[in-house]
Amino acid sequence: MSHVARGRGRAxxxxxxxxxxxALYLTFVIWPYIQTFGYSFTNWSGQSPTFDFxxxxxxxxxxxxxxxxxxxxxxxxxxxxxxxxxxxxxxxxAFMVNAGGRSGAGGxxxxxxxxxxxxxxxxxxVLSLAILAVLFGAVYRSDEGGLLNGLLIRLGLVDAGxxxxxxxxxxxxxxxxxxxxxxxxxxxxxVLFSAAMQSVPKDVYEAALLDGAGRAQTFFRVTLPLLxxxxxxxxxxxxxxxxxxxxxxxxMTSGQxxxxxxxxxxxxxxxLMRNFLYxxxxxxxxxxxxxxxxxxxxxxxxxxxxxxxxxxxF
Amino acid sequence: xxxxxKAPGESxxxxxxxxxxxxxxxxxxxxxxxxxxSHGFLAVWAVLIVLPLVWLALGSFKTDSEIGGxxxxxxxxxxxxxxxxxxxxxxxxxFAHTLxxxxxxxxxxxxxxxxxxxxxxxxxxxxxRVVYFFFVSGAMFPVFLALVPLFFMVKRLDMLNTxxxxxxxxxxYSMPFTVFFMHSFFRxxxxxxxxxxVLDGASDTRIFFQVMLPMAKPGLxxxxxFNVLGQWNQYILxxxxxxxxxGSDPERxxxxxxxxxxxxxxxxxxxxxxxxxxxxxxxxxxxxxxLSFQRQIQAGLTSGTLx
Numbered sequence: 207m208s209h210v211a212r213g214r215g216r217a218x219x220x221x222x223x224x225x226x227x228x229a230l231y232l233t234f235v236i237w238p239y240i241q242t243f244g245y246s247f248t249n250w251s252g253q254s255p256t257f258d259f260x261x262x263x264x265x266x267x268x269x270x271x272x273x274x275x276x277x278x279x280x281x282x283x284x285x286x287x288x289x290x291x292x293x294x295x296x297x298x299x300a301f302m303v304n305a306g307g308r309s310g311a312g313g314x315x316x317x318x319x320x321x322x323x324x325x326x327x328x329x330x331x332v333l334s335l336a337i338l339a340v341l342f343g344a345v346y347r348s349d350e351g352g353l354l355n356g357l358l359i360r361l362g363l364v365d366a367g368x369x370x371x372x373x374x375x376x377x378x379x380x381x382x383x384x385x386x387x388x389x390x391x392x393x394x395x396x397v398l399f400s401a402a403m404q405s406v407p408k409d410v411y412e413a414a415l416l417d418g419a420g421r422a423q424t425f426f427r428v429t430l431p432l433l434x435x436x437x438x439x440x441x442x443x444x445x446x447x448x449x450x451x452x453x454x455x456x457x458m459t460s461g462q463x464x465x466x467x468x469x470x471x472x473x474x475x476x477x478l479m480r481n482f483l484y485x486x487x488x489x490x491x492x493x494x495x496x497x498x499x500x501x502x503x504x505x506x507x508x509x510x511x512x513x514x515x516x517x518x519x520f
Numbered sequence: 521x522x523x524x525x526k527a528p529g530e531s532x533x534x535x536x537x538x539x540x541x542x543x544x545x546x547x548x549x550x551x552x553x554x555x556x557x558s559h560g561f562l563a564v565w566a567v568l569i570v571l572p573l574v575w576l577a578l579g580s581f582k583t584d585s586e587i588g589g590x591x592x593x594x595x596x597x598x599x600x601x602x603x604x605x606x607x608x609x610x611x612x613x614x615f616a617h618t619l620x621x622x623x624x625x626x627x628x629x630x631x632x633x634x635x636x637x638x639x640x641x642x643x644x645x646x647x648x649r650v651v652y653f654f655f656v657s658g659a660m661f662p663v664f665l666a667l668v669p670l671f672f673m674v675k676r677l678d679m680l681n682t683x684x685x686x687x688x689x690x691x692x693y694s695m696p697f698t699v700f701f702m703h704s705f706f707r708x709x710x711x712x713x714x715x716x717x718v719l720d721g722a723s724d725t726r727i728f729f730q731v732m733l734p735m736a737k738p739g740l741x742x743x744x745x746f747n748v749l750g751q752w753n754q755y756i757l758x759x760x761x762x763x764x765x766x767g768s769d770p771e772r773x774x775x776x777x778x779x780x781x782x783x784x785x786x787x788x789x790x791x792x793x794x795x796x797x798x799x800x801x802x803x804x805x806x807x808x809x810x811l812s813f814q815r816q817i818q819a820g821l822t823s824g825t826l827x
Contacts, residue, residue, distance in 0.1 A: 328814070
């Protein structure tokens, strides 16, 4: 085969393999992303084919929108507490699973049944958020039929006449949702951190032991720095999850696309969907999408910068 | 705290000797206390995971008034009535819809994703890096950013509330991660095999399907698990794209959508056992698959994050 023909055949092969994936990706992912930016400067309703260019009006309106600002605040709260709680618990359990066992001569070892714990803890990760929404909707029921109220009443901690209105209580609703996310995520990050811990060579621990380091010291001075990369990645992933929250809020709380009571559980995603599908304000919804993107990107950059340390090779 | 400093030789000798010689002094009691302590905490969290799930499943065997009466009531009717009603209420259909979509979307995702990743990983051509970053960058954006125009795009293609529409959208949104993961996988495969195949006169296409793809099997399994779970649990995309468009347009809800639908419906019809049975039915396949493949699932999902 001549060189030229081979080259042409190769170009054809490359193009042939790329054309379908690229076409799909452009049509359904990239082009809509680009359009969002464009529409965010219009007063498009979504129904009518016509719309006017309104400049920064949507963004200005967003700044004035009390509901959106409240939602933004809730996202920021979740942004701090979801990663913090999940990572701390996951690290704690990962340490317990991997180093909480009786120490033998070989140093610190994992607890018995550690693989059992990992299997149980990880399971929520394979359940869909829709299942979690129904499950915790039932757990948080505001009468004795809810698991939480039922248990608390049985234990005498809550008066049977006045059960806790978990998801209808403006002060509690956001924290109830937070707990669902934590419940869902801890096992996943436990497994992630365990894998990272086990990839640390045994001699590192032995050396620490020989130098007379206790367990706590070993954890903070040896294990944690070596896990730092995974902790960082986890913070970004959990942060992105905290910026979303759409499924849980829209299905577990009251109101059209959730957010109740009285916008106390509102997040940006639910405001966006309500404006898009319920109020017919597509241009405005697009502006929210852009704000969410900017915040998500900023978050990733900030987390990666703020937590940057020298990478430790081992 | 007393610390026992051992010489390295001593320590390895003990290990070689096997068994568990008593570590003298504080080291041991310290370990024992921690051991009890850690088992305690670990057990508490395990209960917190299992209890709500078991409680919900037991709810399928209660009556509606028992569920409403007290959370701690014991199930009385040990039969599968609620499950049968849940199946009739549409859970069976929702399962079927989800399976129809996924039996096309998952293989298509794997095929198209591997093809793109393979070409990008193995064939240098002008613009290669640009196309690669183009694919991978999609993973960083929230899906909400695209949602509004995506809806109208699918509408213009006349594919709202159709399986083919959702299949194509699923494939497109699974591309970034699939390409990213398979790209790094194809790069690690040895070139010698490829060269041997070329010398044997195999065409590029044939080399891909008969040599490279089989060699990439471990990578395909990891990314496949990731995609199966991701698409099975997807809620936002179908809830926007799979709504009946006219009165005569049949419901084609995915399982996740259907469960939420059932929740609203059963709230009105006061038949919560059906809802709980529906959720249990949706959980059982996940539990079975999870327990059979838990090692691969844990590895597959976490490797996706680590990269």
